[in-house]
Amino acid sequence: MIYREAGQFKTTYASDQAIFPILQDRIFVGLVALAAFVAVPLVADEYWLQAILIPFLIYALAALGLNLLTGYAGQLSLGTGGFMAVGAYSAFKLSTAFPPLNIVIVFLLSGLIAALVGVVFGIPSLRIKGFYLAVATLAAQFFLIWLFNKVAWFTNYASSGTITAPTRTILGLTVTGPLASAQARYLVALAFVVVFALIAKNLVRGRVGRSWMAIRDRDIAAEIIGVRPLRTKLLAFAISSFYCGVAGAELVFLYLGSAETLAFDIGLSFLVLFMVIIGGLGSVLGSFLGAAFIVLVPILLTNAPHAVGLNLPVALQKQIELMVFGGLIIGFLIVEPLGLARLWQITKEKLRLWPFPH
Amino acid sequence: MKRRRLMIAALVAALAVGPLTGAVLAQGNSIFIPLLVYRTGPYAPSGIPIANGFVDYFNMVNERDGGINGVKIAWEECETQYDTKQGVECYERLKAKNPVLVNPYSTGITYQLIPKAPVDKIVVFSMGYGMSATSDGRWFPYVFNFPTNYWSQASAVIRYIGTQEGGLEKLKGKKIAHIFHNSPYGKEANPALEELAKKFQFELTLLAVDHPGQEQKSTWLQIRRLNPDWIFMSGWGVMNQVAVKEAVAIGFKMDHFIGNWWSASDADVVPAGDGAKGYKGAAFHAPGANFKVHADVVKHVYDKGKGAGKKEEMGAPLYNRGLVNAMFSVEAIRTAMGKFGNKPLNSEQVRWGFENVNLTDAALDKLGMKGFTHTVKISCEDHEGSGPVLIQQWDGKKWNIVSDWVQPMRDVIRPKVEVAAADEGKSRGYTMRDCAKEK
Numbered sequence: 001m002i003y004r005e006a007g008q009f010k011t012t013y014a015s016d017q018a019i020f021p022i023l024q025d026r027i028f029v030g031l032v033a034l035a036a037f038v039a040v041p042l043v044a045d046e047y048w049l050q051a052i053l054i055p056f057l058i059y060a061l062a063a064l065g066l067n068l069l070t071g072y073a074g075q076l077s078l079g080t081g082g083f084m085a086v087g088a089y090s091a092f093k094l095s096t097a098f099p100p101l102n103i104v105i106v107f108l109l110s111g112l113i114a115a116l117v118g119v120v121f122g123i124p125s126l127r128i129k130g131f132y133l134a135v136a137t138l139a140a141q142f143f144l145i146w147l148f149n150k151v152a153w154f155t156n157y158a159s160s161g162t163i164t165a166p167t168r169t170i171l172g173l174t175v176t177g178p179l180a181s182a183q184a185r186y187l188v189a190l191a192f193v194v195v196f197a198l199i200a201k202n203l204v205r206g207r208v209g210r211s212w213m214a215i216r217d218r219d220i221a222a223e224i225i226g227v228r229p230l231r232t233k234l235l236a237f238a239i240s241s242f243y244c245g246v247a248g249a250e251l252v253f254l255y256l257g258s259a260e261t262l263a264f265d266i267g268l269s270f271l272v273l274f275m276v277i278i279g280g281l282g283s284v285l286g287s288f289l290g291a292a293f294i295v296l297v298p299i300l301l302t303n304a305p306h307a308v309g310l311n312l313p314v315a316l317q318k319q320i321e322l323m324v325f326g327g328l329i330i331g332f333l334i335v336e337p338l339g340l341a342r343l344w345q346i347t348k349e350k351l352r353l354w355p356f357p358h
Numbered sequence: 359m360k361r362r363r364l365m366i367a368a369l370v371a372a373l374a375v376g377p378l379t380g381a382v383l384a385q386g387n388s389i390f391i392p393l394l395v396y397r398t399g400p401y402a403p404s405g406i407p408i409a410n411g412f413v414d415y416f417n418m419v420n421e422r423d424g425g426i427n428g429v430k431i432a433w434e435e436c437e438t439q440y441d442t443k444q445g446v447e448c449y450e451r452l453k454a455k456n457p458v459l460v461n462p463y464s465t466g467i468t469y470q471l472i473p474k475a476p477v478d479k480i481v482v483f484s485m486g487y488g489m490s491a492t493s494d495g496r497w498f499p500y501v502f503n504f505p506t507n508y509w510s511q512a513s514a515v516i517r518y519i520g521t522q523e524g525g526l527e528k529l530k531g532k533k534i535a536h537i538f539h540n541s542p543y544g545k546e547a548n549p550a551l552e553e554l555a556k557k558f559q560f561e562l563t564l565l566a567v568d569h570p571g572q573e574q575k576s577t578w579l580q581i582r583r584l585n586p587d588w589i590f591m592s593g594w595g596v597m598n599q600v601a602v603k604e605a606v607a608i609g610f611k612m613d614h615f616i617g618n619w620w621s622a623s624d625a626d627v628v629p630a631g632d633g634a635k636g637y638k639g640a641a642f643h644a645p646g647a648n649f650k651v652h653a654d655v656v657k658h659v660y661d662k663g664k665g666a667g668k669k670e671e672m673g674a675p676l677y678n679r680g681l682v683n684a685m686f687s688v689e690a691i692r693t694a695m696g697k698f699g700n701k702p703l704n705s706e707q708v709r710w711g712f713e714n715v716n717l718t719d720a721a722l723d724k725l726g727m728k729g730f731t732h733t734v735k736i737s738c739e740d741h742e743g744s745g746p747v748l749i750q751q752w753d754g755k756k757w758n759i760v761s762d763w764v765q766p767m768r769d770v771i772r773p774k775v776e777v778a779a780a781d782e783g784k785s786r787g788y789t790m791r792d793c794a795k796e797k
Contacts, residue, residue, distance in 0.1 A: 051450040055443070149540055149568070159549045159778075160489065160542035162469050167787060178473035178786070256446065258469050260542050262569055263442060299447070302437075314435040315397035315406075322398075 003351045019201055036190055041183040049182035050255075056295045057189040058250045063275040063287035064193075064200055065243025070273070071282035072204055073236035074216025075125050079118075079137035080244050080272045082144035085264035086114040087245025088252040089154045092163040095253075096156055103168040103176060107192070107249045114245020115238040117144070122237025126230060129219075141269055149261045164258035176253045185254040192250065196243060201284050203239070212236055213282070244272075278329060280339025289340035293332075298325055388425070388432040389691060389702050391416070392452035394463050399439035400570050401595040403625040404676055408463060409435065410667035411680020414655050417666075419688055421658040426691050427700040440595075442466040449474075458708040459483050459687060465543035473786065475500035480705045481712055483690075485683045486511075486619060486642060490546055493742035494779030495713065496791045502712050504686070505642050505734045505745030508618070509550035509774065510766035512590070514747035515616055515640055516554050518764045519588050529558040535586040537577060537593065537601060540566040544592045547618070551590075553774060554767070571597025578604040589615045598626035606633030613638060616749070623675045627752045635754040639675075640747050643682045643731040645757040647673025650726030651681065675750070675757060682731050689725075690715050713738055732763060738793035742775070744768045 003024050010016040020026045044053065062084060069075050090110035095101060121140035125133050148154050155161050167177030174180045175188050203209050211232045214222035223229055252259045271294060279290020301321040305312050312320070336343050350357065393412055396405035416431045425431055434455070436448035445467035449460060459481040462468040468488035475482045475498075482488070482501045490509040492501040506514075519534065520526035536551055538544030548564055555562035563584055565577050571593065578601075581589070589610065593601055598621045605615050613636040617626065622639020630637075652672055660669050671677060694703050694711025703711075715736040722728050734743045746763035783790065 045454075047450045047454055051447045146568075149566070159545060160465075160469070161540075161545050162542045164469075164473070164786075166785070178477050256442070256470060257473055259442070260466060260469075262466065262541060265569070313397075314395060314437040315402075318398045318437040318439070 046182045049186045054186055054189050054255050056291055057193045058247050058255055059295055060288045060291035061193050062244050062247035062272045063291045065240045066272050067276045067287045069236050069240035070276055072209055073212035076134040077137040078134050078269045079140035081264040081268035082141040083114050083118055083241040083244040084248025085144055085148055086117045087248030089148050091249035095166055107246050110249045111242040111246040115242040118237045118241020119234050122234050125233050141266055145261045162258050162260050165253040189250055189254050280341030283341035286339050286341030388430040390455050390457050391433045392457045392460055393433050393435045394438050394445055394448050395435045396438050396440045401440040404595055407674050407676040408680040411677040412684045413666040414659050415681050415684035417659045417664055418655045426688055427695050429702055440464050446470050458705045469542055472501055481709050491778035491782045493775045495738050495741040497779040497783030497788055502741045504736055504743040507742050508546040509771045510744055511618055511640055511747055512547040512550040513767035513771050514764040515590055518749050529560045532560045533586040534560050534588045535563045537565045537591045539594050539597055540568045547592050567597055572600055574600050574604055578608055582608050591617045591621050593621040599629045602627055602630045602634050606630050612636035632754055634752055637752045639750050641750050642745055643678050645675045649730045654726055738796055
């Protein structure tokens, strides 16, 4: 009844090709953006921002990056943690070597470095596919972590091997380091995610995204109709790694404050991959839903017994959390193997017909 | 389709309710201490006894004395799985409850909390772990790592090796290997060892073992090739037992293999069986459950059915570590009460308490801990106390103390701490406190 496109006529190509062709969608997205940029920083307390929203935004960016590679271009990668580490360590090196450099530029440059590394490790994808490629990218994960652990230059010869985010400002506002307010860090993370999500959405709607999907669906057929596999696959690796690199830099600079290589271990690669699979392969929205699911549900499960006044021992609670979380993942994948994004899509379709479904 | 709708509803509910924190507030007349524990995950065998020691001691103080000078201790455990990100989440969640201090129980989490400490004004008490440079209280007013830090420990172990060899000058030309967990924790001792190697001209070999440490074949192949006179180890969790087993397998002299105080608990040696006999470890408190404090814990906690673990598990090195850590925390708060009165204190007052801790033999005797741990005196400059170290040895059934208190080489370590603290402090934009003004 409310959600209906009847009466909305598209008279130009531009309006026909808009990201959100339905007015109600545009209003909804606008309201969400307004809430995220204005209401949340005003209302949310530090725990919400620091422990929930900032990691959610950062993981969403990483999931977005992996989704471009795995969901759209069909190249399975387990190197996400490694590429994020490249971003984090590059950002640390760049910002300590050139302190006046604006932190936004530092993030973008670290993304570019990660993209270069991603291209190098993407070369095997030209010869191998599927699970074998996953194993090849696993090599990237282990090699990169080993490298950052082994070569002290990357940590500026810190004896502990830890990198610490220095204090940096944007337009006079402190956004990194211990003195930065959670609000400032949240807004930076949010701005990055919004801009990059918009870019990703447009990429996948355009020529680049279509060639990725062609490669994903049948690479030989794609080659025959004129999609160049070398360029397309490596471009996917580059852009995906760029996103992951920026997310990695944010992970250290905006969320953790300081980190060691363990923060980027294989567990992180799997985590981001799960986000993509649960959220929905080949969906920008899915990256956000998947990140929300993986970040928020464990926290809900930790706090739920407390909220209802149940005082369980922490160990039992953690084990219950792991079991319920695992069960939920399996449950969701059985109900909707295409991920949360597909659920959302179904909801929207139902809403269009409501209240007279046929 | 109903199921799908249910799923959507469940998801929406999860996203909405997820971050609401449990509203269990500490009662009016109490002082809140968050406990970051790891009772699950790969490091749980080490984490459980520590957490039990903490809880038992707090329970005992509440039951026996009615709290600290009448102010009850309130605490809440939060599971970190020894994982830095989960630890930060725990810290942020429990911060809302006005904690006066935090025991991170992981060097990784400590590194996260050090920058936050002066901003949130919450004391970080990393007892015998964390960043050695934070021992200089002039740069790190909110961080304490007494009774002794990794660098002091390394120097004490080197001194012990020296005495075993017949004098520190005999160290010249000896081969000493340091096997370490490849993390900030494991690397922490390296700079001190390198400095000591230069000073005493022994040959130091640093061997890293990657997390979690189940795979050490290549490390021990190197050990066989090197054939060191002594091995010092900074391990944690499963890495320790694997290392001890490997040492037994290559027939290394076990009494020349010394673990640091995180590599010398029962769980580390039992899997290696009889072969582990003779393995040594450093400690800053005695093992065993035959001190008065243990009797008090049994009487006031276990006999009332409130024990956190099993009674038989008391006295394990890591359980005692939890007890000592809880005791130091309680005594620091008690010290602060001496100045600010017997009421729930804020974290800045507790910080003052930490800075003025002075545990004499008489005080330890009163706590039922005489001979259990060493005296400690903390000051504005010195947040470490440079406490001495005991060497304990595994006899196949239990740990025994085999040395006197071994003094760390403060003349070497303290200047190094001051240089490192100034470096770290400056890079973080801190200014040095003038301790003379605070008297």
